[in-house]
Amino acid sequence: MRKTYDVVIIGAGIMGLMTARLLALQGQSVIILEKHHIGHMKAASSGLTRSIRCDYSDPFYAHLALQAQDLWRQFESDTGCNVYENCGLVNLASPTITSDLKQSYAVASQPILKLLGKSNPGWRLPDVFRTETFSFDKTGGILKFKIIRETLARQIASMPTVELAENVAIQKIDTDGKTVNVSPANGESWVAEKCVIAAGLWGADILRLIPAYAQLDYGLQIRSPKEVRYFDITPKRRNTYTTEMLPVFACLDMGVYGHPIVQGYTQYLKISHYWPPTGGKGTGTESQIDLFVKTFMPELAAMRSFPVTDADQCSYDYSQDGDFILGYPGEEKNILIATGWNGTAGKFAPVIAAFLADLTMNKAVNKEMAKRFDPQRFTGFGET
Numbered sequence: 001m002r003k004t005y006d007v008v009i010i011g012a013g014i015m016g017l018m019t020a021r022l023l024a025l026q027g028q029s030v031i032i033l034e035k036h037h038i039g040h041m042k043a044a045s046s047g048l049t050r051s052i053r054c055d056y057s058d059p060f061y062a063h064l065a066l067q068a069q070d071l072w073r074q075f076e077s078d079t080g081c082n083v084y085e086n087c088g089l090v091n092l093a094s095p096t097i098t099s100d101l102k103q104s105y106a107v108a109s110q111p112i113l114k115l116l117g118k119s120n121p122g123w124r125l126p127d128v129f130r131t132e133t134f135s136f137d138k139t140g141g142i143l144k145f146k147i148i149r150e151t152l153a154r155q156i157a158s159m160p161t162v163e164l165a166e167n168v169a170i171q172k173i174d175t176d177g178k179t180v181n182v183s184p185a186n187g188e189s190w191v192a193e194k195c196v197i198a199a200g201l202w203g204a205d206i207l208r209l210i211p212a213y214a215q216l217d218y219g220l221q222i223r224s225p226k227e228v229r230y231f232d233i234t235p236k237r238r239n240t241y242t243t244e245m246l247p248v249f250a251c252l253d254m255g256v257y258g259h260p261i262v263q264g265y266t267q268y269l270k271i272s273h274y275w276p277p278t279g280g281k282g283t284g285t286e287s288q289i290d291l292f293v294k295t296f297m298p299e300l301a302a303m304r305s306f307p308v309t310d311a312d313q314c315s316y317d318y319s320q321d322g323d324f325i326l327g328y329p330g331e332e333k334n335i336l337i338a339t340g341w342n343g344t345a346g347k348f349a350p351v352i353a354a355f356l357a358d359l360t361m362n363k364a365v366n367k368e369m370a371k372r373f374d375p376q377r378f379t380g381f382g383e384t
């Protein structure tokens, strides 16, 4: 006899796993289908660390980030795992990078941090930094993604109403509006009342397997980090570069950010350079990481560094308007999509998962999120 579920979740990244956990905690039966395996290198939720912060110039995202931080703390107390290393985050700025400092992220982020009460005027800049001005987000820090993935995988394995099927190749998805039938290339299909497509940048490809969405195109731009490098800090200076002493650091004007060493968890300091979706700064030939080091952290120039090959081999999915794509792709209320993360959604995962779980269970959801992230804003589905 074919088994049926309340919900089929496609994708076992952070969004799929967290949503499955929340649904199972509320008594729902869930099957998670994953094309590869949890934590594989191309999934955006792979790797060791992700930044967490609330210094978004858009107050909507800043408030959402604060909600997410509370939920990460809740996750820690529910699971007994420490996943949120709250070392703060500093934004750096120099006139050699941003000629008008008033236009720098470091200056632009100050009002929102003050408004939220999350700046820390008494904070002293560590002496490893050279900077003209800076802002400090005291909520900032590092999320330990490997521990989060492992914790979620362990929890899900112990929940009687959740199943996980890895190495699954989905070929077809059918829905009559009441049930969803997901069929692999061979073998038996999975049937559920609802389907959550939480497959990151592959979400739209999966939606296109449903005849009604065969032509759907969100126009996502896919980009990989331009450069990611580890710095091997000399033993004498190592303590200075750990989260006990150093916050997460960034010059977002040049698309560069870095993570200090997390004692007992990471071995190296990491600096990344990403392509901003608009092209933006940092598209010249000089390594922006070298330029960042020269400008803001000169001591690092003398330390051994090498490209990261064990993490962050994954890609960003930028939506056309910079907002997430989250909700019903069309009129059917049994299919949901979650994609378009703009390289920033990891920290929001508990809020996004709660939204998906509530919507799946027909509960009330945050109206502003529903409106702003509505997938139908691109496609015209549902327009009258």
Ligand SMILES: Cc1cc2nc3c(=O)[nH]c(=O)nc-3n(C[C@H](O)[C@H](O)[C@H](O)COP(=O)(O)OP(=O)(O)OC[C@H]3O[C@@H](n4cnc5c(N)ncnc54)[C@H](O)[C@@H]3O)c2cc1C
Binding pocket: 010, 011, 012, 013, 014, 015, 016, 033, 034, 035, 036, 037, 038, 039, 040, 042, 043, 044, 045, 046, 049, 050, 051, 052, 168, 169, 170, 198, 199, 200, 201, 202, 206, 225, 312, 313, 314, 315, 316, 338, 341, 342, 343, 344, 345, 346, 347, 348
């Ligand atoms: C390099 C990089 C750095 C980032 N840094 C930060 C940061 O510092 N802070 C922050 O907050 N966010 C950051 N992000 C964003 C954050 O990591 C992602 O938004 C988040 O991990 C997305 O999770 P996800 O579950 O939606 O996607 P994924 O982790 O990609 O999971 C999707 C899953 O779906 C599976 N899948 C795909 N197709 C199918 C199919 N046909 N059938 C079944 N399964 C399928 C995939 O195999 C994958 O496992 C970063 C992202 C990248 C790429």
